Each structure stands twice: as structure tokens, then as C-alpha cells.
Amino acid sequence: MSGSLAFVFGLPLAVVVFFFGLAAYERRTGVATGGGFFQRNGLPIGLYLVLAVGFWAFFIILLPQLAMVDMSFRPKLPPSQMGGPKDLYTLENYRYFLFGSTTSTEEWNWLHIKAFFLTIGVSIVITLINFAICYPLAFHMAQSATAARLRVLLLLLILPYWVNEILRAFAFRVLLSSGGIINQMLMGGGLTSEPIDFLGADVGLYMGLSYAYLLMMIFPLYNAIESLDTNQVEAARDLGAPWWHIHAFIVLPHAKPGIASGCTLVFMLTAGALAAPLVLGGPRTLWFTPIVYDRFYQAFNWPQGAAYAFILLVSCILFVLVVLKAFRLSLGEITR
Amino acid sequence: MAAAVELEGVNVTFGDFVAVKDANLTIEPGEFFSFLGPSGCGKTTLLRTISGFIEPTRGTVRIGGADMKGIGPNKRPTALIFQNLALFPMMTVAENIGYGLRVRGVPRHERDEKVKNLLIQVALAEHGHKKVSELSGGQKQRVAIARALAVEPSVLLLDEPLSALDLKLRQHMRAELRAIQKRVGITFIYITHDQGEALTMSDRIAVMNAGVIEQVGDGRAVYAEPRTPFVAAFVGENNQIRGRITARDGAMATLDTPLGTLSGRNPVALDVGQEALLFVRPEAMQLRANGTTVGFAGETLDVAYEGSVTHVTLRVKTGQKVMASLGGNPGLALPTPGEHLHLGFRPEDALLLARPERH
Numbered sequence: 236m237s238g239s240l241a242f243v244f245g246l247p248l249a250v251v252v253f254f255f256g257l258a259a260y261e262r263r264t265g266v267a268t269g270g271g272f273f274q275r276n277g278l279p280i281g282l283y284l285v286l287a288v289g290f291w292a293f294f295i296i297l298l299p300q301l302a303m304v305d306m307s308f309r310p311k312l313p314p315s316q317m318g319g320p321k322d323l324y325t326l327e328n329y330r331y332f333l334f335g336s337t338t339s340t341e342e343w344n345w346l347h348i349k350a351f352f353l354t355i356g357v358s359i360v361i362t363l364i365n366f367a368i369c370y371p372l373a374f375h376m377a378q379s380a381t382a383a384r385l386r387v388l389l390l391l392l393i394l395p396y397w398v399n400e401i402l403r404a405f406a407f408r409v410l411l412s413s414g415g416i417i418n419q420m421l422m423g424g425g426l427t428s429e430p431i432d433f434l435g436a437d438v439g440l441y442m443g444l445s446y447a448y449l450l451m452m453i454f455p456l457y458n459a460i461e462s463l464d465t466n467q468v469e470a471a472r473d474l475g476a477p478w479w480h481i482h483a484f485i486v487l488p489h490a491k492p493g494i495a496s497g498c499t500l501v502f503m504l505t506a507g508a509l510a511a512p513l514v515l516g517g518p519r520t521l522w523f524t525p526i527v528y529d530r531f532y533q534a535f536n537w538p539q540g541a542a543y544a545f546i547l548l549v550s551c552i553l554f555v556l557v558v559l560k561a562f563r564l565s566l567g568e569i570t571r
Numbered sequence: 572m573a574a575a576v577e578l579e580g581v582n583v584t585f586g587d588f589v590a591v592k593d594a595n596l597t598i599e600p601g602e603f604f605s606f607l608g609p610s611g612c613g614k615t616t617l618l619r620t621i622s623g624f625i626e627p628t629r630g631t632v633r634i635g636g637a638d639m640k641g642i643g644p645n646k647r648p649t650a651l652i653f654q655n656l657a658l659f660p661m662m663t664v665a666e667n668i669g670y671g672l673r674v675r676g677v678p679r680h681e682r683d684e685k686v687k688n689l690l691i692q693v694a695l696a697e698h699g700h701k702k703v704s705e706l707s708g709g710q711k712q713r714v715a716i717a718r719a720l721a722v723e724p725s726v727l728l729l730d731e732p733l734s735a736l737d738l739k740l741r742q743h744m745r746a747e748l749r750a751i752q753k754r755v756g757i758t759f760i761y762i763t764h765d766q767g768e769a770l771t772m773s774d775r776i777a778v779m780n781a782g783v784i785e786q787v788g789d790g791r792a793v794y795a796e797p798r799t800p801f802v803a804a805f806v807g808e809n810n811q812i813r814g815r816i817t818a819r820d821g822a823m824a825t826l827d828t829p830l831g832t833l834s835g836r837n838p839v840a841l842d843v844g845q846e847a848l849l850f851v852r853p854e855a856m857q858l859r860a861n862g863t864t865v866g867f868a869g870e871t872l873d874v875a876y877e878g879s880v881t882h883v884t885l886r887v888k889t890g891q892k893v894m895a896s897l898g899g900n901p902g903l904a905l906p907t908p909g910e911h912l913h914l915g916f917r918p919e920d921a922l923l924l925a926r927p928e929r930h
């Protein structure tokens with residue numbers, strides 16, 4: 236145990252020390268001078284950066300994903316048979332998603348397919364709701380709020396996110412459950428005689444999901460709108476534009492990269508959210524991520540879980556790319 | 572015909588800060604009118620008040636005789652050209668110019684026709700399809716003018732639009748702006764801190780200082796007949812010498828200064844005993860032979876020969892620097908730095924104004 240701890244913390248430390256050693260060496264010998272990447276950083280540090288980032292990208296990001304993709308194309312086997320003659324590439328995990336069976340293609344697996352499209356569809360709606368909530372706020376913060384007001388708003392936005400995701404989800408549950416505060420108030424006020432089943436109707440889930448990634452929407456929007464020259468808004472107004480025209484034709488086009496970036500983040504995170512669906516989902520709710528989770532931990536079928544996760548990932552990426560294309564944005568632009 | 576713009580007792584305050592104080596002004600239709608003043612004097616605030624971005628705290632703004640109270644900038648017959656132009660970068664040149672027409676719901680073919688005419692007017696006929704970022708500084712300037720003119724305003728407001736250009740282009744654009752104004756015949760209200768711009772382009776100039784319009788008049792009036800010490804000192808170079816009036820003689824007066832007894836014109840009728848400032852333009856200074864007593868003497872600090880004119884800086888006995896621009900005499904012997912020099916002026920070329928109390 237202590238050996239693995241020493242490895243986990245010692246290795247990065249050694250890497251950092253090595254880097255500063257290199258930097259000190261270069262400063263003494265004065266290798267670094269203007270020009271391209273290697274001229275600027277010097278050959279040793281340049282090489283080091285390429286290798287270190289390459290290593291990080293490959294081993295920490297790419298390799299685990301590739302392992303999952305590989306696993307998704309393999310059958311579920313007991314450990315003793317792994318790598319044996321039965322361990323062949325197969326589409327059975329994907330077949331199961333579509334047809335609910337690893338062999339037959341007679342009947343569609345409506346339960347999972349529905350959950351999948353519901354997840355994508357609701358994620359789109361929630362992304363739009365997030366945008367509708369965040370755009371006016373981001374515009375106010377970026378263009379008209381005073382410095383003091385801006386600080387307060389930022390604080391109010393960030394503070395609730397100090398509470399962890401699961402706790403926030405449970406708080407919604409407490410608020411919305413049959414005996415919860417909202418139902419008590421409604422019944423106390425005589426507005427309903429029976430408690431309303433917010434959780435069963437998925438109201439809680441949608442509220443929780445809308446709330447969960449609000450910040451991912453507001454900051455890209457704020458950044459994008461903040462860089463808009465106030466004079467442009469005023470110029471449009473001076474030329475006779477009503478307020479909606481200014482937003483539609485001046486602010487939104489300018490903020491397009493920020494909108495794309497915020498929407499992409501919220502959509503991806505919502506479609507992949509796990510805590511909110513687990514905690515807030517009603518008994519009839521079928522969100523896709525809990526199904527994936529169940530493949531891994533209930534069915535103990537890791538290859539199938541990997542296939543399900545891969546389906547979700549690829550669909551989301553494809554969807555985002557199509558939407559970006561439709562709005563004539565390149566991937567590079569949304570990182571601005 | 573109603574005045575193009577009328578300001579009546581206009582005050583603009585931000586909290587405790589008085590940005591514009593009691594502005595009363597009438598600007599005539601077709602006039603090229605400039606507000607001239609240092610930065611922070613309230614001229615931009617006044618411009619934004621006329622365009623409708625700021626409501627006056629007190630007072631009335633009338634445009635074409637109509638009270639503008641409660642009427643937003645998008646509903647006023649004015650168009651504003653911003654200091655940084657504020658062209659729309661996501662639109663082409665033609666779309667920029669047509670924007671005002673588009674929001675007014677002008678049909679497409681009519682709009683295209685009008686934009687085409689404007690592009691020809693500002694010599695950008697070939698550039699309509701380009702992005703704004705592909706244009707040069709002067710071309711952008713002309714797009715901004717065309718965009719503002721497209722909505723056919725009765726008053727065009729310009730907020731130091733030339734300040735970002737280099738000197739040569741700036742001088743060229745002055746002439747061009749003036750020509751455009753003559754051609755379209757509408758009122759131009761121009762904001763600048765550059766007296767050269769104000770003097771060369773304007774029919775009339777309002778000189779502003781600390782929120783107050785100090786003087787309104789044509790270029791000659793504000794340069795040759797300033798009515799306040801601020802205007803005398805701000806418009807063009809001027810030497811000022813403080814003193815106390817000792818005698819009055821018709822339009823002239825004599826004052827006692829640390830540099831001796833001097834005299835000048837007394838347009839604001841200062842009385843004997845009053846504190847006054849004597850203003851003499853450098854170009855009114857003349858070189859005097861050693862020994863004459865009118866004017867003052869001092870040590871030559873700097874001599875800058877410019878051909879037609881030679882700028883001489885003198886340090887007089889109070890320690891103050893006095894500038895003289897000597898010229899017109901090819902045979903003139905130039906003073907050398909360190910030399911003791913006597914400068915004089917004709918009393919008619921000097922001007923006496925009341926000394927402000929806080930100075």
C-alpha cells in the first residue's frame with residue numbers, strides 16, 4: 236500500500252523536479268531563443284514537453300477509451316477464458332442494445348432504444364432551457380451590470396456549486412417529494428388537496444438536470460458577450476433597431492462561439508449525467524446513463540456496458556458535430 | 572424653420588458629479604457645429620444627451636423643434652458616428668450600411684438601390700461585398716459615415732471619429748467630411764479635443780470646460796476674441812501674465828505685472844484694481860532691440876527654426892516661460908540660446924480677461 240502511494244505521488248514529483256532541472260540547465264546554457272516551438276523552448280525542454288503531453292494524452296486519455304472500445308466488441312467471458320479461443324471480436328453487445336438479445340434480431344429492444352432517444356431528446360430540451368435562462372443573465376452581467384453587482388452575481392452563481400452534485404440532487408428530492416416543502420405549501424394554501432407527484436412525473440429530474448450544469452452555460456456565454464463592444468449595441472440602437480433585433484442580429488452572432496461552447500458542454504454533460512437521474516428519476520423514468528451503469532454493476536456485463544457507453548459517446552459527438560456544421564462553426568472556434 | 576438642435580438649461584449629473592452644467596445653445600439647420608474641449612469636459616456627455624443615450628437631469632433638448640423627452644435613441648432623427656466607429660464585424664460593408672434601413676423594414680430592392688448609391692457617394696462602390704476587417708482605416712471611416720447617412724438623419728453626430736487615424740489621413744478626412752456635409756446639407760455636430768479640426772471644419776464652435784460651455788462663436792471669434800481665460804489658453808498657444816488693472820482708457824487698459832507695466836485691449840470692461848490676466852499670442856510677439864522697455868526681457872532657452880517662422884522660448888524674471896513665434900523677416904538675426912532678449916507686442920494684440928478666482 237505504502238509502495239503504491241509512493242509511486243502515485245513520487246512519480247509526478249520526480250517528473251516536475253526533472254522539468255525544473257531541465258529549465259535551470261537551459262537558463263545556464265542559454266539554449267532558448269525566439270522562433271519556432273523548439274527554438275523558443277530549447278531542444279531539451281521542447282522534447283520533454285512533446286513527450287510529456289504525448290504520454291499524458293495517450294496513456295491517460297486515449298488508451299482507457301480505446302480499451303473500452305476494444306472491450307465493447309468482445310463477448311462476456313469468465314476471466315479464465317479471456318484471451319482464449321472464444322475471445323473473438325463480435326457485435327453481440329451492440330446487437331443486444333438494438334434487439335434485446337445477443338443472438339436474435341426478431342424484436343427491437345424498445346426499452347433501451349426509447350431510453351436512449353429520450354435521453355438525447357430531453358438533453359436537447361434541457362440545453363435549450365439552460366440557454367434561455369442563462370442568456371439574459373449573461374447579457375446583463377457582461378453588458379450592463381456594475382462591477383459591484385457583477386461580483387455579487389458571480390458569487391451567487393458559484394457558491395451553490397460548492398455543494399456537491401449528489402447533495403444538490405437530494406435537496407431537490409426533499410423539496411419536491413410528496414411530503415416535501417412545495418407540496419406542503421400547495422396543500423396548505425388549498426391549491427391542491429392531493430400531493431402532486433413531481434418526482435414520478437420527472438419534473439424533479441428535469442429541474443435537477445437543468446440546474447446541474449448551469450455554470451457550464453453561463454460562463455462561455457458571459458465571456459462571449461463580454462467581448463462585444465458596447466458601442467455596437469448602441470450603434471444598432473441609434474440606427475433605429477428595436478431591442479430584439481439587436482439581440483438577434485448583433486449580440487447572438489457575436490456570441491455564437493460562446494453559445495456553441497456552452498450548449499456543447501451542457502448537452503454532453505446532461506446526456507452523460509448520472510447522479511441526478513439516479514436520485515431524482517421517478518420509478519418509470521428510463522434515463523440512459525443508469526442503464527449503462529446497470530450493465531456494469533447489476534448485470535456485471537462490462538463488455539455490454541462499454542458498448543452502451545460507446546453508443547452514447549459517439550451519438551453525442553456526432554450530434555454536436557452536425558449542429559456545429561449547421562451553424563457554420565468550426566471546433567477551433569468554440570474554444571476561443 | 573425650426574432650429575436643428577436646441578438645448579435649454581440642460582444639466583446632466585451622475586451622482587454628485589456635474590457632467591454638463593446649464594447648457595443653452597441653438598444649432599441651426601445645415602450648420603457644421605463643433606464642441607471643442609479637453610477630455611472630461613462633458614462634450615461627449617452632451618453628444619450622448621442629444622442622441623438620446625442619456626436623459627438630461629434637468630432642461631430640454633429639442634430636435635427640429637420637437638421636445639425629445641422620453642424619446643430613445645432609436646426613435647430620434649439623429650445618427651451617431653462613434654469614436655471607434657462600431658461597425659458590425661459580422662456583416663459585409665453593404666450590410667453595415669443597409670442595417671438602419673433593414674430595421675426600418677425598407678423593402679430589399681429599395682434598400683439595395685440606396686446602399687449602392689451610398690457606396691458610390693463614399694467611393695466604396697467596389698467594396699460592398701467585403702468584410703469590414705478587410706478595409707483600411709479611411710475606408711472604415713467612410714463606411715461609418717455612409718451607415719449613418721443611410722437612415723437620412725436630420726442631425727449627424729460625430730464623436731471624435733478621426734482620432735484613430737494617422738495625421739495625413741486625418742487632414743484628408745477633414746476636407747472630405749466638410750465636403751460631405753456641404754453635399755448632404757444636414758446639420759453636423761462634431762466633438763473634438765483637436766482645435767485644428769474644430770477651426771478648419773466648423774461654422775461655429777462651442778468651447779467647453781468642466782461641463783460648462785464657455786464660449787460659442789465661429790473659429791475667428793474663439794481664437795481672436797476669447798471671452799474667458801480658458802478659451803484664450805485652450806484654443807491655440809497663448810502667453811498669460813497676471814497683474815492688476817491700474818488704468819482704463821476707452822477700449823484699452825493698463826495693468827501692473829511682476830514684469831512691469833503692460834497694456835492691452837479690455838473687451839470685458841475690467842475695472843481699475845481688478846485682478847486680470849494678459850494674453851499675448853506667440854505670433855504677436857516681436858523682437859526688440861536691447862534697451863527698449865515695452866514688453867519684457869528674459870533669457871533665451873530654446874530656439875527652433877522652422878523656415879517661415881522661428882519659435883523662441885524665453886525665461887522671464889518670474890521664472891515663467893514665454894513663447895514667441897517670430898517670422899516674416901528673412902533678414903532677421905536669430906537669437907541664440909542663453910542670449911538676453913527683449914520681446915515686445917502691440918497693446919492692440921494683447922487681451923485682458925478677468926482672472927478666475929480659483930487660479
